[in-house]
């Protein structure tokens with residue numbers, strides 16, 4: 001699904017991504033983890049087509065990306081909800097921009113609100129919601145466009161541990177229900193291990209990948225309760241700690 005070849009991204013003279021290569025298979029999930037400033041967001045934005053590479057190639061479904069792609073959904077840390085619109089209108093936004101007709105919008109928004117347990121909140125404004133509810137609205141809005149690729153930049157970082165885990169569970173369920181490929185950028189080791197089929201560990205300050213771990217247990221809803229979960233978490237932690245020394 002995603003092929004990244006010899007990718008270089010510079011901000012002026014500063015090298016943010018240095019000759020990076022990565023493949024993400026269709027309908028799989030890739031978690032990108034690494035210390036602050038290692039280039040995670042830069043990489044995600046390049047895959048989203050928001051940021052132009054200095055050199056190298058990014059292909060999605062075999063096609064070189066040129067700017068924003070219609071069926072790529074992106075969820076950012078600050079939710080991106082419009083404060084003057086209700087939950088219903090925020091969720092409908094992506095469809096309205098794509099000029100869907102009223103009947104399609106009503107049907108899809110109603111369905112997705114039900115799926116994400118947001119029906120009772122449909123007339124509320126973002127300011128009246130908790131962080132977890134806002135993030136569910138942001139996920140709902142992105143899913144209405146039926147993305148085949150869902151990109152997320154630290155989507156749950158402002159949430160408490162319990163809300164965070166319940167949204168991770170929700171995301172896994174949605175991933176299984178809607179055939180899509182996911183890329184999630186996170187600082188959180190447990191999140192990367194729970195949500196990553198492929199866990200990409202980036203090196204500090206170098207804009208390079210340090211290691212890719214394949215996680216054969218991805219998709220197991222009870223994975224957090226298993227010994228293998230902790231083994232992989234420890235492996236990721238050790239790799240990240242080595243960078244600190």
Ligand SMILES: Nc1ncnc2c1ncn2[C@@H]1O[C@H](COP(=O)(O)OP(=O)(O)OP(=O)(O)O)[C@@H](O)[C@H]1O
Nearest residue numbers: 011014016034035036037038039040041042043187
């Ligand atoms: N517009 C910009 N101009 C110059 N340098 C930038 C710009 N955006 C990012 N950088 C630098 O590029 C590097 C990578 O930034 P990026 O935001 O991709 O890191 P990150 O891994 O996502 O960090 P964090 O986890 O803190 O969000 C950082 O050193 C940052 O200072």
